[in-house]
Amino acid sequence: MRALSRFTVTTAIGLLALASAGHQASAQIKIGSVLSVTGPASFLGDPEKKTLEMYVEDINATGGVNGQKLQLIVYDDGGKANEALTFAKRLVDEDKITAMIGGSTTGSTLAMIPVFEEEQIPFISLAGAIQIIQPVRKWVFKTPHTDTMACEKIFADLKRRNLTTIAIISGADAFGKSMRDQCVAVAPKAGVTIAHEETYGASDTDMTPQLTNIKGKTGVQAVLNTGFGQGPAIVTRNYRQLDIKLPLYQSHGVASKQYISLAGPAAEGVRLPAAALLVADKLPESDKQKLVVEYYKKTYEQRSGGQPVSTFGGHAYDGLMILVEAAKRAGSWDKAKLRDEIEKTKGFIGTGGIVNMSPTDHLGLDLTAFRMLEIKNGDWTLVP
């Protein structure tokens, strides 16, 4: 008998905890989001969350969409795919969302895709890998450029500078590895030879051994570093410390002013592909993206408490706006109609580029969406 009462207590506590997970019934349109706000990918998830919250607030302030206000429900998966999956189910079963914008990392996105495909809910992912939209899945879209595109852009720039033999140093994180894989895959077609490869752990503090090996390898004409977070900044500093004179290319994972301030004078001359968002003030007036990126940059920097704009937040902005535009065109928030309209997005000007989706292309960006940037005097400049 005592055993039973003990268990009732325990179960009651458990149920109470689950129940406090909260239902909120309302006539608002629920938009779900599972982001890596904490954990190793918080570099991505934090600006994404801030952006979504900011703009949902603004949209609601002007009356919502199709006469209905939006309710944003954000869960933090801490960078873990298992947790992401649990929250995805929660969004679908409990919160009954209409659409989903999220999945900061490829791992969590891939884990969540089956849920949204099965429940037939439009899912706009904010992660980078090309596997998310290739093969094309009916309900899954994404806004960030693929890592394949980044490789192609970098290789094109290499060719222009007559550099054909490179070394790759990649971070062991998912972003770094995925982009490294794609670069290895497209290198032959682009006429680039990868002479040597090194890796480092995502939280490592010194990469001089790896760079020493690269420096010692003859024939290497340029170095590509794929990764995100603090790793690339440390690689860049070590690069200068070892006095390696070869051109250094970074990935779009470092696309934020933070990289420049962390890498310091070592960042001089580094090139990377990035969205126009980073050089908003340097774009010519004729550039179609200028208005959108300047507006987003100003809004984000003001309302995030002074944090520099990041392209990851920009992807969230694009995702939200594509969704909202699709809803307006569909005239309703019916999930199937929403999905069809998202797929029909054409000429959408976002922070990442100009989006033209189709039934075979659920990303809608081409190589022109990436600009080649070079760091000069501690600031971004456009490479012509």
Added chain:
Amino acid sequence: MAELLQFIFSGLTVGAIYALVALGFTLIYNASDVVNFAQGEFVMLGGMTTVFVGLAGVPLPIAALIAVVATVAVGIALHRLAIEPARGAGPIALIMITIGASIFLRGIAQVIFDKRFHSLPSLFGSDPIRIGGATILPQSLVVLSGAGVIVILLWVFIGRTLLGKAVIATATNRSAARLVGIDTRRIVGFSFAISAAIGAVAGILITPIALTGYEVGTLLALKGFAAAMLGGMGNAIGAVVGGILLGLLEAFAAGYLSSQYKDAVAFLVILAVLFARPQGLFGRVKVDRV
């Protein structure tokens, strides 16, 4: 030859970081048999507090001082509010408490600070020093000498001052120490305070090299703990040697073997050492009364 030297410098740089963290572990363990998994968070707090106080306009030396004081306060609070009330709990329970504390501190850090990475300017500039074809950053030498200075200070303190002797007494046999009139509670609290100070100083010194962010504590604690074990838990010299050895192992593995598996190699070597010498390199062989 220049390559080998570069690997050695890299190992010393990283190893000095691990050594400083391992020292913090050792001190608290010595005084109270507690393995403090929040040690990594002390390092993080030292670096992050300095950065943020500095961003608020305070000159960096003063910001650093404030950071150390704040971290010491956190260390004392940890002891008073979390460890002391759990007096008598088993070692696993105490470790769990420090793990809970580390989660808590990380949670506070992400609210008070932010989720980005930050750096501090190096003490002696960032131009590398060239020796024999290899380069080492001045800050690496600062970290190494910092570790050395701390070990010397600890040795002087433990061996030459009454307070230090009280710490050893508490570590050897708590009841006996109390019997001779030592306030063991204050001594343990004091060791937490000193460990926090060491952690904070470590954080301030290593940030110009390793950067800092609200999450850096976790991996640092892991590596620092491993280093302390390698050197022999409870031995300050062992902690420093363990840390430097761990750093060198990682650098050589990255340079000569495979950069993918360098962490694995480091752990394999630790495992091998522990199998051959279960008390670590400099550890006291534990003699248990049966």
Added chain:
Amino acid sequence: MSALFCSRLMPIAAVVMIAAVVPAFFPSAYYYRVAALVFMFALAGIGLNLLMGFAGQVSLGHAGFIGIGAYAVAVGPTHLGLPTWLSFFAGAALSAIVAFLVGRPILRLKGHYLAIATLGFGVLLSIVFTNEAKLTGGPDGMSVPRLVLFGWTARGSETWYWISAASFVIGAGLALNLIDSPSGRALRAIHDSEVAACVLGIDVAQKKLMVFVISAVYASVAGSYLAMFNGHITPEASGFLRSIELVAMVVLGGMGSIIGSLVGSGVIVVLPQALSFLHEYEHMVLGLIVMGVMIFLRGGIVPSLAVMFAGRRKW
């Protein structure tokens, strides 16, 4: 009749009743998912509890075995063409073998040294899973085919809830059986004093190895379930943080209490869900809760509650 209530199977019966009744309160499939996860982690927790609570050892790398089980059911069907059920058993067998090989040298260490050795072992496994991308899909992980038995596919939170609850009950029953057997008594003797146990003629090394292997198999089974349930597996399932979570479950729930594994798992799995409304403050509160439980209920939740409600019973 009273003999039935006082028998050691009482807690099992209680769990069976709870597991059968509680779903009536589940408003949606999400709750089934959370409950299924609780049972799966609790299963791994039983094994770790046998190792830590009864035999008095410590393992900070047990998530490595979860990883072996999980990747077995991913790699087996995908790369080796084996049916899922066979990969499941292969994973458990592999975990047992690895535990056997690694266990003998590792278990000679004591205390913190054992902790760091198991931690290193767990990290090693995690690194292998992360780096061998051709086999394991690397940091992004790989998808796991669903379990198909005689034409029936195991999918959906409800199905897995019943599978994991039943497995937990069976696992708990086996564990309780072990504890009450001569081997179990030998383990408890080892916990209290290895030297005295040795003097009594107990083969300490062999018993420690046995419980290490058993706990590895429990973890492997839990890992396989997790992978088959999620349909996707990433290396963090075997990572250092997961190992710490596992230890936390055992310690919070109560070391030496099989049912404590369930309670501990419930706390660790449900808390992040329940605290999600706290957003920024979630980790602060989580840390406070862990500290609070260890300070005030220092034997763990179940044993402390047991003492409070008077009458100490070994569960």
